[in-house]
Amino acid sequence: MSDQRVYNFSAGPSMLPLSALERAASEITNYRGSGQSVMEMSHRSKVFIQIFEETQAKLRRLMNVPEGYKILFLQTGATGQFSAIPLNLIGRTGKADYAVTGNFSNLAYKEAEKFGQINVAASTADRNHTYIPSQDQLRLDPEASYFYYCANNTIYGTEWQYIPETGDVPIACDMSSNILSRPVDVSRYGIIYAGAQKNMAPAGLTVVIIREDLAGHALPYTPVMMDYKAMIDKDSMYNTPPCWCIYMLGLTLDWVEENGGVPGMEALKRKRSGMLYDTLDSSRLFQCAAEKPFRSGMNVTFRTASEELDAKFVKEATEAGFVNLKGHRSVGGMRASIYNAMPVEGVEKLCDFIRKFDREN
Numbered sequence: 001m002s003d004q005r006v007y008n009f010s011a012g013p014s015m016l017p018l019s020a021l022e023r024a025a026s027e028i029t030n031y032r033g034s035g036q037s038v039m040e041m042s043h044r045s046k047v048f049i050q051i052f053e054e055t056q057a058k059l060r061r062l063m064n065v066p067e068g069y070k071i072l073f074l075q076t077g078a079t080g081q082f083s084a085i086p087l088n089l090i091g092r093t094g095k096a097d098y099a100v101t102g103n104f105s106n107l108a109y110k111e112a113e114k115f116g117q118i119n120v121a122a123s124t125a126d127r128n129h130t131y132i133p134s135q136d137q138l139r140l141d142p143e144a145s146y147f148y149y150c151a152n153n154t155i156y157g158t159e160w161q162y163i164p165e166t167g168d169v170p171i172a173c174d175m176s177s178n179i180l181s182r183p184v185d186v187s188r189y190g191i192i193y194a195g196a197q198k199n200m201a202p203a204g205l206t207v208v209i210i211r212e213d214l215a216g217h218a219l220p221y222t223p224v225m226m227d228y229k230a231m232i233d234k235d236s237m238y239n240t241p242p243c244w245c246i247y248m249l250g251l252t253l254d255w256v257e258e259n260g261g262v263p264g265m266e267a268l269k270r271k272r273s274g275m276l277y278d279t280l281d282s283s284r285l286f287q288c289a290a291e292k293p294f295r296s297g298m299n300v301t302f303r304t305a306s307e308e309l310d311a312k313f314v315k316e317a318t319e320a321g322f323v324n325l326k327g328h329r330s331v332g333g334m335r336a337s338i339y340n341a342m343p344v345e346g347v348e349k350l351c352d353f354i355r356k357f358d359r360e361n
């Protein structure tokens with residue numbers, strides 16, 4: 001079964017650790033003697049509550065989540081958080097600052113505009129989102145209820161290499177595509193969230209890490225499913241949580257733990273992305289999209305000078321077992337998403353393929 005697997009460079013849903021998939025397979029009809037699949041269990045049962053609590057505890061341990069922060073397992077999708085964040089946080093002053101550095105932060109910004117006065121603290125649209133603004137370039141309003149940014153731009157392939165300084169203004173951050181890929185000082189943030197389908201679990205789970213004092217100030221018309229306070233009070237079980245995804249997250253976190261924790265993930269990230277960027281930089285045909293200092297360690301965007309050649313590359317790569325390398329439809333070219341679960345070997349082999357293609361075309 002596992003030896004027929006392809007190297008999947010999809011931006012999400014994306015590869016999961018093989019050990020997590022195999023563990024799930026072995027437990028799929030009878031979870032550890034319970035006589036049931038995790039898919040069939042009551043979310044209120046003792047056996048599931050244990051899965052839930054252990055998964056929360058593992059994530060807290062791996063990310064060093066300090067006291068005073070809650071971990072929520074929600075179903076909103078990362079996109080649902082584009083609404084939930086303003087609904088819950090903007091009430092303080094009615095204003096918020098957004099850094100627009102790509103597609104998803106732009107969507108978040110547009111959504112937030114429904115709920116208050118939004119200031120674009122920085123936009124990288126002037127150079128087609130190929131860079132990240134420096135601290136000096138951020139136009140910050142000290143009266144903002146929060147500052148919002150997206151830590152890794154999945155489509156454009158850029159990544160913030162620093163946490164902005166915002167004084168007393170809490171930071172809200174979309175870490176969907178780079179969570180668990182580098183150590184993060186959670187205490188610098190008001191709220192961190194991530195759709196699970198990039199670095200953590202199957203689609204259907206959204207992880208939110210929130211400083212508790214930020215909850216409880218939602219706008220009066222906030223739907224209960226978007227109200228952080230309601231979710232905290234019921235420990236993410238106001239309704240049925242995404243049980244299977246939470247279980248899968250637990251298995252992924254076991255794998256992260258066995259592989260050096262988050263520092264181990266960062267070392268692998270550097271190795272994979274370093275190798276791939278070096279290969280592309282020393283090729284004749286390929287150009288990376290992102291400016292060098294801002295390149296993402298998770299989503300590598302690149303292209304040749306011709307769309308025909310790009311299409312040929314994607315086609316031949318697919319035939320060779322490297323799938324989902326086509327760039328996002330909005331930007332074209334190629335994108336190799338090399339999340340935590342992508343084996344180093346997959347990138348080594350892709351680099352060999354790129355060198356061969358470069359010689360032959």
Ligand SMILES: *Cc1c(COP(=O)(O)O)cnc(C)c1O
Nearest residue numbers: 077078079104154174176177195
């Ligand atoms: C994929 C992605 C999203 C959208 O996630 P959904 O769960 O599909 O809503 C948002 N932000 C970033 C950075 C992403 O990579």
